[in-house]
Ligand SMILES: Nc1ncnc2c1ncn2[C@@H]1O[C@H](COP(=O)(O)OP(=O)(O)OP(=O)(O)O)[C@@H](O)[C@H]1O
């Protein structure tokens with residue numbers, strides 16, 4: 461369970477992007493964060509992921525509190541999540557296989573053989589098993605997005621934090637992504653997704669949490 465308790469985020473320039481956010485997400489739940497551009501959706505996901513510290517308030521997952529000032533605890537914190545964020549780009553000079561391997565290399569907990577098995581299992585889940593030797597630039601937009609998903613999933617996270625998963629995808633590719641996300645949720649993975657995409661929302665049938673200028677809509 462994720463508990464966001466009275467979180468406020470003020471950026472260094474003084475702009476308050478989130479004000480007094482309270483939100484609880486149960487394990488296995490599907491939640492979409494909606495709201496206009498600039499409402500604070502990405503800011504909220506980055507705070508939960510431990511990428512950007514809240515100015516005040518707390519984030520607690522399964523009774524463990526995020527401590528933004530302890531870097532080793534922060535690294536452990538991040539392993540709970542699979543992240544698909546707009547600014548987490550693919551590495552275009554490495555193969556599909558090595559893009560998915562990267563998070564495991566950063567964690568450094570497994571042998572290469574174990575890592576390779578995990579990478580192939582993740583590529584299989586998103587239907588890219590045949591592309592492991594390809595370079596990302598040779599994949600379509602939808603395939604690149606599925607590659608991002610494999611990279612987010614490779615360490616078997618229980619929670620996926622996803623920012624605009626279907627942005628810039630045509631309807632067919634967006635549907636593939638929606639169905640993959642639904643499949644992971646059916647296996648028990650908690651989904652927390654920032655999106656404007658009404659088609660994705662209809663397909664996922666999530667609980668929707670609206671943000672307006674940094675406040676949660678009642
Ligand atoms: N690093 C930063 N420094 C200052 N202000 C920021 C920073 N990052 C975001 N903001 C501001 O905080 C507000 C919320 O930004 P955020 O990226 O969370 O919005 P969003 O809801 O994800 O929007 P979009 O739908 O366009 O992605 C915006 O007004 C944005 O300009």
Ligand SMILES: [Mg+2]
Nearest residue numbers: 501502503623
């Ligand atoms: Mg955003």
